Amino acid sequence: MGALAGFSVLLEPAAGGCELDGLFVEPDRMRRGIGRLLIDDAVRIARSRGAQRIDVVANQQALAFYERMGFEYVGEAQTRFGPAPRMSLSLT
Numbered sequence: 001m002g003a004l005a006g007f008s009v010l011l012e013p014a015a016g017g018c019e020l021d022g023l024f025v026e027p028d029r030m031r032r033g034i035g036r037l038l039i040d041d042a043v044r045i046a047r048s049r050g051a052q053r054i055d056v057v058a059n060q061q062a063l064a065f066y067e068r069m070g071f072e073y074v075g076e077a078q079t080r081f082g083p084a085p086r087m088s089l090s091l092t
Contacts, residue, residue, distance in 0.1 A: 003026075004026070005025065005026055005029045005031070005034050005036055006023075006024055006026060006029065006034045006035065007023075007024055007038070008020065008022060008023045008024075008027035008038040008039075008041065008042050009021040009022035009023075010042045010045055010046060010054070012049065013046070013049050013050060016051065016052045016053065017031050017046075017051055017052065017053040017054065017055045017088070018046040018049060018051040018053075018054050018055070019044075019047075019056070020042055020054050020055065020056040023035065023038055023039070023042075023056075023065075024042055025038070026035060030052050035065060035069075036069065039069045039089075042052050042054060043089070046091060047091055051091060052090070052091055053088050053090050053092075054071075054088070054089045054091065055073045055074075055086065055087070055088050055089075056071065056082040056086075056087050056088075056089075057077040057079060057085070057086055057087075058071070058084060058086075059082060059084065060084070060085070063085060063087075066074070066087050066089075067087075070089050070090065071087035071088060071089045071090050072087060072088060072089075072090075073085055073086070073087055074088045075088060078092055
């Protein structure tokens with residue numbers, strides 16, 4: 001059996017959007033397209049649930065990744081670690 005390379009957590013739609021509550025790729029497996037596959041899967045699931053967008057509170061270290069995936073900055077969110085960028089990917 002293979003080792004887990006990554007995972008994503010997509011919440012049910014609310015107010016037209018699904019929240020991407022978690023996305024993780026094992027550090028030694030990064031930059032191999034796994035993150036893109038996870039985003040593609042999240043898009044497929046969100047669309048099947050009728051969502052119009054995917055929202056995420058992005059970690060500063062993942063900001064460039066989300067931008068490459070097409071997410072756009074839409075504001076700031078307060079987290080227990082301080083402010084973080086809030087990003088959204090339109091599905092329409």
